[in-house]
Structures are given as C-alpha cells and as structure tokens.
Amino acid sequence: MVGLVLVIALFGLAAVYSATYTSRGPSPLYYKQLIWVCIGIFVLFLALLPDYHTVGRYAYILYALSLVLLVLVMVFGRTGMGAQRWLAIGSFAFQPSELAKLSITLVLARYFADDPKRDGYGIKDLVIPGVMVLVPLLLVLKQPDLGTALMLILTSSLIIILAGIHLRSAIIVLITGLTIASLVFFVPPVRNKIWGSFKPYQQNRIRAFIDPSSDRLGSGYHANQSKIAVGSGQITGKGFRNGTQSQMAFLPERHTDFIFAVIAEETGLLGGGTLILLYLVLLLAGIDTAKNAKDRLGVLMAGGIVSMISLYVFINVGMAVGIVPVVGVPLPLVSYGGTSIITTFLALGLLLNIQARRFMLFY
Amino acid sequence: MLQEDSPAVIQRRLPLLAAFIILFVLVLFIRLWYLQAIRGAYYYEQAENNRIRPVKIRPPRGIIYDRNGRPLVENVLTFDISLVPEDTPDLDATIRRLSSITHVNQNSILQTLEDASSIRTKYEPVKIKEEAPWNEVTIVESHQDDLPGVIIEPEHRRHYPYGGMASHQLGYIGKVSQLQRKQEQTDIGLLTGQGGLEKIYDNLLRGTAGRRMIQVNASGRKVKDLGIEEPKLGKDIYLTIDLDVQRAAEESLGSRPGAVVAMDPNSGEILAMVSHPNYDPNLFPRGIAPKEWTRLTNDPSHPLYNRAIQSVYPPGSTFKILVALAGLESGVINPEEKVTCKGLIKSGKHTFRCWKKHGPIAFHDALVESCDVYFYTMGERIGFDRIAQYAAQLGLGSLTGIQLPDEKPGLIPTPDWKKKRTGESWYVGDSYINSIGQGFVLVSPIQAVRMMSVVANGGHLYPPVLLKQSRDRETGVVKPFPLERGKVVHLKPETLEELRHALAGVVIEPNGTGHAARTPIATVAGKSGTAQVIAQKIPGKKLTEKTQDHAWFVAYAPVENPKIAVAVLVEHGGHGGGAAAPVARRIIEEYLKNAEPKMVY
Numbered sequence: 001m002v003g004l005v006l007v008i009a010l011f012g013l014a015a016v017y018s019a020t021y022t023s024r025g026p027s028p029l030y031y032k033q034l035i036w037v038c039i040g041i042f043v044l045f046l047a048l049l050p051d052y053h054t055v056g057r058y059a060y061i062l063y064a065l066s067l068v069l070l071v072l073v074m075v076f077g078r079t080g081m082g083a084q085r086w087l088a089i090g091s092f093a094f095q096p097s098e099l100a101k102l103s104i105t106l107v108l109a110r111y112f113a114d115d116p117k118r119d120g121y122g123i124k125d126l127v128i129p130g131v132m133v134l135v136p137l138l139l140v141l142k143q144p145d146l147g148t149a150l151m152l153i154l155t156s157s158l159i160i161i162l163a164g165i166h167l168r169s170a171i172i173v174l175i176t177g178l179t180i181a182s183l184v185f186f187v188p189p190v191r192n193k194i195w196g197s198f199k200p201y202q203q204n205r206i207r208a209f210i211d212p213s214s215d216r217l218g219s220g221y222h223a224n225q226s227k228i229a230v231g232s233g234q235i236t237g238k239g240f241r242n243g244t245q246s247q248m249a250f251l252p253e254r255h256t257d258f259i260f261a262v263i264a265e266e267t268g269l270l271g272g273g274t275l276i277l278l279y280l281v282l283l284l285a286g287i288d289t290a291k292n293a294k295d296r297l298g299v300l301m302a303g304g305i306v307s308m309i310s311l312y313v314f315i316n317v318g319m320a321v322g323i324v325p326v327v328g329v330p331l332p333l334v335s336y337g338g339t340s341i342i343t344t345f346l347a348l349g350l351l352l353n354i355q356a357r358r359f360m361l362f363y
Numbered sequence: 364m365l366q367e368d369s370p371a372v373i374q375r376r377l378p379l380l381a382a383f384i385i386l387f388v389l390v391l392f393i394r395l396w397y398l399q400a401i402r403g404a405y406y407y408e409q410a411e412n413n414r415i416r417p418v419k420i421r422p423p424r425g426i427i428y429d430r431n432g433r434p435l436v437e438n439v440l441t442f443d444i445s446l447v448p449e450d451t452p453d454l455d456a457t458i459r460r461l462s463s464i465t466h467v468n469q470n471s472i473l474q475t476l477e478d479a480s481s482i483r484t485k486y487e488p489v490k491i492k493e494e495a496p497w498n499e500v501t502i503v504e505s506h507q508d509d510l511p512g513v514i515i516e517p518e519h520r521r522h523y524p525y526g527g528m529a530s531h532q533l534g535y536i537g538k539v540s541q542l543q544r545k546q547e548q549t550d551i552g553l554l555t556g557q558g559g560l561e562k563i564y565d566n567l568l569r570g571t572a573g574r575r576m577i578q579v580n581a582s583g584r585k586v587k588d589l590g591i592e593e594p595k596l597g598k599d600i601y602l603t604i605d606l607d608v609q610r611a612a613e614e615s616l617g618s619r620p621g622a623v624v625a626m627d628p629n630s631g632e633i634l635a636m637v638s639h640p641n642y643d644p645n646l647f648p649r650g651i652a653p654k655e656w657t658r659l660t661n662d663p664s665h666p667l668y669n670r671a672i673q674s675v676y677p678p679g680s681t682f683k684i685l686v687a688l689a690g691l692e693s694g695v696i697n698p699e700e701k702v703t704c705k706g707l708i709k710s711g712k713h714t715f716r717c718w719k720k721h722g723p724i725a726f727h728d729a730l731v732e733s734c735d736v737y738f739y740t741m742g743e744r745i746g747f748d749r750i751a752q753y754a755a756q757l758g759l760g761s762l763t764g765i766q767l768p769d770e771k772p773g774l775i776p777t778p779d780w781k782k783k784r785t786g787e788s789w790y791v792g793d794s795y796i797n798s799i800g801q802g803f804v805l806v807s808p809i810q811a812v813r814m815m816s817v818v819a820n821g822g823h824l825y826p827p828v829l830l831k832q833s834r835d836r837e838t839g840v841v842k843p844f845p846l847e848r849g850k851v852v853h854l855k856p857e858t859l860e861e862l863r864h865a866l867a868g869v870v871i872e873p874n875g876t877g878h879a880a881r882t883p884i885a886t887v888a889g890k891s892g893t894a895q896v897i898a899q900k901i902p903g904k905k906l907t908e909k910t911q912d913h914a915w916f917v918a919y920a921p922v923e924n925p926k927i928a929v930a931v932l933v934e935h936g937g938h939g940g941g942a943a944a945p946v947a948r949r950i951i952e953e954y955l956k957n958a959e960p961k962m963v964y
C-alpha cells in the first residue's frame with residue numbers, strides 16, 4: 001500500500017512539474033510541491049508510530065484545534081480567489097479547512113465507536129454528531145468555500161451511513177435535507193438572500209453548471225476547456241509537457257483543481273485510466289483494512305478515511321471530465337497544495353497504522 | 364458472542380462502500396473512455412482548431428478636460444505592428460520580410476523579442492513598430508499570408524495637444540516598471556500614469572482591461588469572436604484649471620524660469636499653475652529614449668521639477684503681509700504709530716539696510732512703499748514665535764496637501780528651531796532679516812497664493828483643489844469632487860480692512876511698488892517681493908544671472924469682491940514690481956475678462 005501511495009504521489013509530482021513549467025525551467029511551485037511530498041512521506045511514517053487508539057483519544061482535541069484555526073482564518077486569514085481560506089505562517093500558507101475535513105472524519109469515527117448501537121442509529125442519536133459537523137461546516141461556508149463545505153457534508157453522510165444509521169432515519173434525514181434545500185431554492189426571499197451571500201465567481205459556477213452556454217468566458221469555459229483537454233489526449237496522450245490545452249494556459253488552476261485534465265491530456269486514456277485504477281486499488285485496500293480491523297474504532301476510522309479520499313477523487317476527476325459541477329476540491333496526493341498533501345498523507349498513515357495493528361492483542 | 368466493541372456489526376456496510384467505490388470508478392472510467400477513445404478525435408480536432416486566444420482589450424484612458432470642458436489631454440487612435448512568435452513557423456523569414464516593410468532592422472527586432480521573452484505570456488503579441496504609418500499598415504494587412512504571426516494592434520495613444528503647457532500638473536504616462544507589474548499585476552505594454560495627475564488619478568483614468576476570446580487560424584489571425592468581457596472605460600476628469608488663464612500665465616512668464624499659481628480665493632480651486640522650464644509629456648507614452656531622459660534629469664534648470672509646489676524660496680517682501688497681519692491682529696502694530704527710517708538700523712555690530720531712506724513712516728505707507736526698517740522693528744516686537752503661529756494659520760511653511768506628488772513644506776523659523784538646528788541662539792538680527800522674508804524663511808508659490816486667498820476671502824484657508832468633477836464615460840454620470848470646507852482663520856475686521864487697504868495702495872498709489880499690476884478692468888491688491896539670492900551684494904560687481912534676485916508678486920482682484928488670487932515667482936528675475944507684477948496683471952485680466960460669461964455656465 002505504501003508503494004501504491006508513492007506511485008500516485010510521483011504521478012502528481014510529474015503532473016505539477018508539467019503544469020507549472022515555465023519558459024525559464026521548472027517553476028518554484030514544483031519545488032515547493034516536492035518538499036511537501038517529502039514532508040508528507042515523513043508524516044505518513046510518523047502516523048504509524050502511535051497506536052491508532054491514541055490518535056482516537058486525541059480526536060476531540062484535534063477537532064477543537066481545527067475549529068480554533070477556522071475561527072482564526074476568519075479573523076486573520078489571507079484572502080485569495082475572493083475567499084478567506086489561508087492562514088499565513090511565515091511564508092507558508094496553511095488551509096485550515098483541509099485539516100478540518102480529516103479531524104471531522106476522526107471525531108465522527110471516535111464518537112460512533114464509543115456509542116455502539118446494535119440495531120443502528122436513529123434520528124435522536126444523530127443530534128450530537130450533527131452538531132459536530134454543522135459547526136465547522138458553517139465556518140467553512142462563511143469563508144466561503146463551497147467545495148470544501150460540500151465535501152464535509154458528503155464525507156460525514158458516508159460515515160454516518162457506514163456507522164449504521166437506520167434505513168428509516170436515513171430516509172427522514174434525506175427528506176428533511178431535500179425539503180430545506182427546496183425551500184432554499186423555491187422560496188424567492190430565502191433564495192435571494194443565500195444567492196446574494198455567494199461570491200460572484202461562485203454564482204457564475206453554479207449558473208454555468210445549470211446552463212453551460214451562459215458564461216462562455218467564465219466557469220462554463222473552464223469546464224469546457226477541461227473536457228477538450230481530456231478528450232484531445234485520446235488513447236496515448238500528447239506526451240509529457242506537450243498538452244496544448246494545459247500548456248497554453250487555457251486551463252485555469254491547472255496545477256490544483258484541474259490537474260487531472262493535464263494528466264489526461266498529456267498521457268491519454270492509458271495514463272488517466274491507470275491513475276484511476278491506482279486509486280481504486282488503494283481504496284479497496286483501505287476497505288480491506290477496515291474489514292480486518294479488530295475493533296469499532298479501527299473500522300470506523302479506516303472506513304471514514306476511505307470515504308473521504310474516495311469522495312475527493314470522484315468529485316475532482318468527475319469535474320475534470322465534466323460530470324460534476326466545477327467546485328474547487330483537490331485531487332488527493334496529486335494536486336498542488338501543501339495542506340492537502342500533508343493531511344492526505346497523514347490520513348493514509350493512519351490507515352496503514354490500523355492495518356499494521358490488526359493482529360496485535362491488547363486486552 | 365458479539366461483544367459491544369466487536370467490529371462485526373459495524374462492518375456490515377463496508378461492502379456497500381466498496382460497491383459504491385467500484386461503481387463510481389467504473390463511471391469515471393467509462394466517461395474517460397468515452398471522451399478519449401470514442402470522442403477523442405473530435406476533441407483533438409477541437410483542441411487543434413480551438414486556438415482560442417484571450418486578447419486583452421485595453422480601454423482608452425479617461426480624457427482630462429479644463430474647467431470649461433476643453434480637452435487638455437486626448438487619445439489618438441494609432442496602429443502598431445506586432446509579432447506573435449508562436450504563430451510564426453519560420454521566424455527568420457518573417458523577421459526579414461517585416462524588417463523590409465517597417466525599416467526596423469532585423470537585429471533590433473530580434474532584440475525586442477529577446478527582451479520581451481522573459482516577461483510575456485505565450486501568444487502575447489510583441490510590438491515591433493508602434494504608431495506605424497498608414498502605408499506600412501496597409502502593406503502588412505494585404506500581405507497577411509506571407510507574414511504569419513504579424514498582426515496590427517490598434518492602440519489609443521495619449522496625446523498632449525498643448526505640449527509642455529501645464530505639464531507639471533498633468534504629468535505623463537509611461538510603461539510600467541517590472542516592480543509595478545508585480546505589485547499591481549498589470550500586463551506588459553500597459554501604460555500607466557507616472558507623474559502628476561496622470562499618476563495620482565491613474566486608477567480613475569485607467570479603467571479596467573477587458574478580454575476578448577477569439578478563435579484564430581494557423582497563422583494567428585482572427586477567424587471569429589467567441590465572446591467578450593467588456594473593458595471598463597476609464598473615467599474622464601475635469602480640472603479646475605482654466606485653459607485661457609493657464610495659457611496667459613504660460614505666455615507671460617515666457618522663457619524665464621519660475622512659477623505661477625492662480626487660485627479662486629473663495630474655493631481653493633487652482634485656475635492656473637505654471638512651472639518653467641517645463642517638458643513635453645508627449646515624449647513619454649512611446650517610451651522615452653534613455654538619452655532624452657538623461658537630458659531631462661540632468662538639466663541644471665530642472666524641467667521635471669514643479670516649482671509651484673516643489674521649490675521653496677525666500678519670500679522677500681511678500682512676507683511683510685504676514686508680519687503685518689500678525690502685528691495688527693496681536694495689537695503690536697498700531698497703524699497710527701510712526702517709525703523713523705534712516706535707511707538703516709543697527710543691532711550690535713551688524714547693520715541692516717532699507718532700500719530707501721523713508722523718514723518717519725506709519726503702517727499704511729510702510730507696506731505700500733515696502734519699508735524694511737519699519738518691518739525690522741515690528742517683526743522684532745512681535746517676535747518669531749508669534750509670527751510662526753500666524754504663519755501656520757495661513758498655511759505657510761507647511762504642506763498645502765495639494766493632490767500632486769512630492770510637495771515641499773518650506774520653513775518658518777522660530778528661536779527653538781534655530782537652537783536645535785544650529786546650536787545658536789536667536790539674535791535680534793534674525794528677527795530683522797526674517798521679517799522681510801530673508802534669512803531662513805522659505806515658502807513655495809502655492810503657499811504664497813493661499814496666504815493671499817485668506818486675506819482676500821477674509822479668513823478661510825482652503826486646501827488647494829485641482830479636480831472639479833469626474834465623468835463616467837459609460838453612463839455619462841458626472842460626479843463632482845467634494846470641496847473641502849477648509850480651516851477658518853479668525854481675523855478682526857479692522858485687521859483685514861487695514862491690510863487690504865494697504866495692499867490696494869501698493870498697486871494704485873503713486874509711491875506703491877506694484878504699479879505694473881494696475882489694470883483698467885479691475886482694482887488689484889498686491890505686494891511685490893525681491894528675494895536676495897546672496898546675502899551681501901559685492902559693491903561694483905554686476906549681478907550675473909545666477910545671483911540675480913528672485914522676483915515675487917502676490918495679488919488678488921477685484922479688491923471689492925475678490926475672484927482670483929495670484930502668486931508669481933520669477934527666478935533671478937530682478938525686482939518683483941518690475942519682473943513679476945506684469946505677469947500677475949496679465950493673468951488677472953485674462954480671468955476677469957471672461958469671468959462674467961462663465962458665471963452663466
């Protein structure tokens with residue numbers, strides 16, 4: 001599994017190298033990413049050292065820390081792309097919402113591990129975890145970072161399903177959610193209020209997804225250019241650093257959110273398909289770890305981490321191939337971005353930790 | 364025997380997650396396969412032909428008008444011949460052909476491309492010849508097929524129709540520096556304000572660049588417009604400058620170095636501002652040649668300097684206005700009291716001279732005839748701490764806050780200041796010479812006109828204003844710049860009465876030093892000043908140009924209902940009444956002649 005992780009990370013480094021290459025040689029962004037990956041590998045092994053139960057014990061503290069950082073980012077945060085997302089520490093920018101996604105996964109795993117219900121969870125049992133998700137969710141929405149907020153909702157839902165929610169409760173939650181959503185969308189005053197609270201670029205993205213022709217220069221343009229990039233790679237790709245779409249700067253954020261399009265354009269179906277399969281093997285290995293874990297905490301932590309990573313992969317790749325709206329989420333292990341890289345390595349380290357300790361006994 | 368902590372219960376749904384993951388990967392894989400294998404050829408075609416290129420649309424800069432809507436700065440449409448190297452399969456051949464059409468030599472084209480290579484993005488055109496003549500533009504247009512990658516770029520070029528006139532307040536525009544480009548993220552080739560109002564109001568004038576997405580063919584020419592993000596036009600601005608008055612001021616100062624400022628005393632609006640020698644801002648938008656630039660910056664007469672606000676001079680006898688005001692207001696000067704002028708006054712072993720032996724003389728005549736001995740005496744009695752307080756109230760020796768770069772504050776000395784600065788105490792002699800505007804006192808022409816405005820309007824110190832209004836070119840909406848209220852200077856009516864009467868006397872009375880400012884169309888109040896450049900004249904030696912006195916004249920008119928205040932400074936011009944007063948008269952005449960019809964507007 002470690003080998004698999006490294007192969008994907010190398011894939012990512014090559015893609016970032018190509019996507020940020022300038023006429024004067026490799027971009028400083030590439031070297032930064034290289035450093036991030038090295039730190040990430042170190043973090044991965046570091047995460048193997050303590051027993052994962054210890055990590056589980058500290059889940060609430062980690063969670064509280066994320067909340068504090070999210071509040072800090074609101075007060076002192078650095079603004080980029082029209083949102084306040086980054087905390088500057090020296091010359092490094094740290095994105096607390098990335099840490100929040102991991103700490104929510106861990107804290108939910110811990111909560112459900114501590115509170116076993118043989119017959120599954122009902123609505124009443126979901127109030128506390130609901131609040132635990134809602135607080136960071138609102139903080140992230142306030143930034144505003146719609147992509148991460150969406151990912152928080154989806155990841156937590158998956159974990160709750162995994163933990164064993166009653167089918168009936170799940171339906172009730174779903175219906176309530178849909179009712180609120182439709183209220184938001186179909187009651188004009190509420191809708192206008194919420195719509196108005198979005199940044200213009202977010203409004204454009206949503207509008208462009210509903211009607212791609214409405215904004216040919218904006219988000220619709222991005223989605224379309226990404227599709228052209230992917231498609232034009234055909235079976236074998238245009239060759240490393242030869243992608244016309246990506247090299248000509250048609251693709252925005254090509255080293256972060258649209259990195260998959262760069263890979264698909266330059267390495268074709270062979271490369272892009274291989275990458276997806278690598279993720280599949282990795283995720284299935286993660287599920288295997290969960291299946292073999294020896295206690296509830298192990299199962300839930302492993303399952304939660306697998307859910308989180310799989311959702312990021314699906315949404316990001318889905319966006320690049322045009323089946324998911326353009327929301328800014330990174331491709332785990334591949335997209336440029338220090339916080340994302342390190343939290344992903346950390347998460348995978350915990351997964352390995354659970355796998356390594358399944359035979360150990362400690363009653 | 365499932366325990367509470369047993370994982371079995373919780374593992375029931377793991378296969379569901381696995382199924383979900385496999386399903387989704389399958390969906391992604393099929394989608395990828397569809398896009399790349401089935402539709403791959405189509406998208407490849409798209410990517411090839413989809414030579415969509417973003418083209419920056421730079422909006423023309425806002426126009427700068429005078430107060431009556433006459434343009435002082437314009438835009439002229441010109442055409443540049445540019446090259447997009449990425450669209451040129453055989454660069455050498457294209458450069459050869461381009462060189463023969465434009466007469467720009469091949470090496471310098473290569474050099475231009477080389478220089479641009481580090482800063483431009485791919486497909487950004489490189490300008491080979493700016494403002495190309497019509498025949499060259501038509502040749503390029505008609506030989507498109509032989510010149511792949513060569514394009515014509517229309518540009519709005521900045522033009523200053525009056526050349527050097529008002530150049531110091533208008534400023535100039537130029538290419539942004541590397542540093543600026545980084546800080547403001549502007550694109551290459553963008554011209555931004557680099558001096559004067561062009562710089563200060565750059566954000567207003569510049570507008571925001573738009574973007575056009577065009578589809579181009581293999582040689583980089585536009586096939587079709589795909590979409591446009593309209594640029595936001597820069598706003599026009601209307602200055603408070605009156606073109607006629609400005610021109611009259613420029614002409615009457617002529618080739619002499621110096622400065623003129625004319626102000627509406629009732630609002631602080633600057634009607635004219637001249638600094639000579641000046642420079643031609645038309646030299647800059649094309650990118651000034653390094654040789655020209657060196658010539659301008661090394662010129663000993665400092666043509667880039669705005670003498671009206673950046674140069675400070677000893678005010679000479681014009682400073683007596685302030686001493687008079689301080690004396691009357693504080694009650695030290697009793698207008699009836701006579702001081703006997705024997706042509707000189709002594710303090711210790713130093714002798715301080717008057718320009719004439721006036722005999723016994725009272726306030727009115729002392730100001731009219733500019734008696735130095737009277738003001739030596741009174742300045743000493745009032746004391747420089749008190750004089751400095753009044754000077755501060757009238758804005759002398761401090762920044763006026765005019766919206767132009769690099770204003771200098773000048774200086775009003777006090778005994779404390781001297782102690783700190785030189786370690787010496789303040790002597791009676793210091794009071795003497797500084798009371799007649801020599802010694803340490805330094806003021807700028809704009810401070811002088813502001814002082815005159817306070818006397819004219821009876822006690823309002825307005826910040827000088829250069830901008831009247833801005834106009835949005837898209838909506839036509841005119842937005843006036845708010846006038847500031849200014850500070851109130853409390854002055855007794857008797858002080859004003861006495862002072863104004865004397866200043867009018869300077870111009871109208873037979874013994875006055877300012878007849879040259881007399882005009883048939885209005886009554887004028889004024890004061891001449893002759894500021895010595897060197898402390899002591901060497902007897903018998905004729906003054907050369909560099910050591911000649913500076914000539915000052917400050918004035919306002921009409922006396923009964925002031926509409927304009929003026930300060931004139933002619934560097935090394937000699938006597939203030941002779942050299943500077945006629946300039947002030949000419950400006951007053953020009954403005955008041957037109958003042959009536961303008962009231963209708």
